[in-house]
Amino acid sequence: MIEKKRWFYSDGVELAGAFYLPDQPVDASRPLVLPCSGFTGMGRIHPARFSRALTARGWPCFIFDYRGFPPSGGTPGRVLIEEQLRDIRHAAAFASSDEELGPRELVLLGWGMAGGMVLPAARGLSNLRGLVCVNGFYDAQRVQRALRGEDNWQRFCEWVEQDRLNRVLQPDPVEVDPFSIYPLDRVSRRYVDEVLRRVPDYEGDKVHSLFADSLLDFAPEQRLEHLSQTPLLIAHGDANALHPVEEARSLHQRYPGPKQLHWIEGGGHTEWMADDHPLFLALIERISAWLAELG
Numbered sequence: 442m443i444e445k446k447r448w449f450y451s452d453g454v455e456l457a458g459a460f461y462l463p464d465q466p467v468d469a470s471r472p473l474v475l476p477c478s479g480f481t482g483m484g485r486i487h488p489a490r491f492s493r494a495l496t497a498r499g500w501p502c503f504i505f506d507y508r509g510f511p512p513s514g515g516t517p518g519r520v521l522i523e524e525q526l527r528d529i530r531h532a533a534a535f536a537s538s539d540e541e542l543g544p545r546e547l548v549l550l551g552w553g554m555a556g557g558m559v560l561p562a563a564r565g566l567s568n569l570r571g572l573v574c575v576n577g578f579y580d581a582q583r584v585q586r587a588l589r590g591e592d593n594w595q596r597f598c599e600w601v602e603q604d605r606l607n608r609v610l611q612p613d614p615v616e617v618d619p620f621s622i623y624p625l626d627r628v629s630r631r632y633v634d635e636v637l638r639r640v641p642d643y644e645g646d647k648v649h650s651l652f653a654d655s656l657l658d659f660a661p662e663q664r665l666e667h668l669s670q671t672p673l674l675i676a677h678g679d680a681n682a683l684h685p686v687e688e689a690r691s692l693h694q695r696y697p698g699p700k701q702l703h704w705i706e707g708g709g710h711t712e713w714m715a716d717d718h719p720l721f722l723a724l725i726e727r728i729s730a731w732l733a734e735l736g
Contacts, residue, residue, distance in 0.1 A: 442496050449505075451531035452524070455514040457484070458505035458532060460539070461492035467501045472546040472570040472732065473536055474502045477529055477562075479553020481520070481619055481645030483510050486637065487552045490716055494725040500732060501545075503536040511642055518616055520648045521655045522558060529555070529562035537568055546570035548732065551577055553684070553711070560661040563668060571672040571735055573728055576710055578684040579662035579692045587685050588624050601653045614649040622653045626682035629710045662695050669697040674731045676724055678708030703727050 443462040448455055474495055476488040484506040492502035507528050508515030533547055548571045551559035556577015563569050578584045586594045607615065625633060637643055673696055677689035693702045705713075705720055713720040 442493065447535070449531065449535040451508060451528045454508045456505050456508060456528060456532070457512040458503060458535065459484070459489075460536070460542070461489070461496045461502040461504065462542075463496055463499050463501065465499075467499070467542070469543060469545060470736075471500060472548045472735065473542065474500050474548045474550055474732070475529070475533055475536060476502060476504055476550040476552065477532075477555035477559060478507070479551075479555050480623055481637075481648070482553065482555075483640065483643070486640060487714060490714065490721075491550060491552070491725075493716065494722070495729065495732075498725070498729045500729065501542060503532065505532045518614070518647050518649050520619070520652045522554075522659050523655060525555075526558055526562045529558060530566070533562075533566055544568075548573060548735075550728070551575065553577065556684075557659065557661045560665065560668065563671065565667075569671055571674070571732075572668070573674045573676065573731070574692065575676045575724070576678055576681055576684055576705075577675075577692070578688045579660070579695075580688070581656050581659040583660075583691075584684060584688065585657070587687075588626075588683070601657065604650045605654060608651060614651065616647040617650045619645060619648040619652070622648070622650075622656060626710065628712050629683045632711050632714075662692050665695060665697055672699040672701075672735060674701050674703060674728065676703045676705060676727065678705040678710060678713075680707055681710045683710035701731065 445460040447458045449458060476491040478484060478488050484504040488504035492504055495502055506513040507525050509517050509519050537547060546568050549559040549563055550573040552575050556574035557579050559572055563572060589597055675689050675693055677686060679686060689702060693700055705724055708720045715721060
């Protein structure tokens with residue numbers, strides 16, 4: 442595998458990226474896969490994991506870090522879905538312009554929160570060949586209700602409203618525990634504590650409270666008309682307690698284009714995300730086969 446680090450800009454913010462390429466020349470008919478990280482993720486974690494596995498099977502990949510996540514520039518802790526959508530689009534534009542690889546089609550692969558983000562990010566990409574949504578969610582308020590229960594959901598809405606008022610009365614952002622806004626199930630919490638937080642320079646301990654408004658506005662399944670000709674692979678753990686299986690079913694029902702739904706049997710949200718885990722390897726084989734089916 443060949444890794445080539447790159448820098449590019451998104452709204453004037455410098456972002457870090459890297460191509461992951463097979464050792465042998467890549468056929469021009471093979472699309473470039475752009476794995477995108479989920480909430481508080483970093484390019485070196487899951488996007489790099491997908492890229493290592495897919496590159497070994499002959500698929501070129503490009504990863505990047507969102508603004509605010511070192512080594513990219515931007516404000517640490519400022520996590521806004523609408524800004525990350527623009528980072529995905531700019532990463533796609535940059536990766537597509539690489540002279541060494543030459544013009545080629547793109548496949549956006551979204552993990553976790555980015556499983557939903559790649560849907561609106563795909564708007565306007567003329568060289569888009571397909572989409573892969575892995576363990577995503579597609580209506581944030583529906584997920585929040587499911588995770589919190591009705592009483593805690595109402596209390597959370599009251600907190601969001603009060604925080605919104607506080608933010609218009611004071612200039613400095615308030616930092617909060619990201620998982621007070623985005624609550625984790627027990628298994629995912631253990632994975633974050635025992636695996637992700639051990640990654641050097643992990644940036645997932647604090648976010649600005651304005652993330653809550655951005656999250657609650659996020660319902661990408663409501664606008665899918667631009668994807669009527671774009672093939673989609675949905676992959677979802679059938680034991681996912683963080684992003685319920687209803688999310689995958691709902692997207693599959695609503696999606697207007699060619700679509701396939703793949704269940705990761707026995708898989709929760711993230712505890713199986715390791716290079717050598719059988720569930721991860723089986724998912725990679727499914728994704729690779731689907732990419733080959735695109736022709």
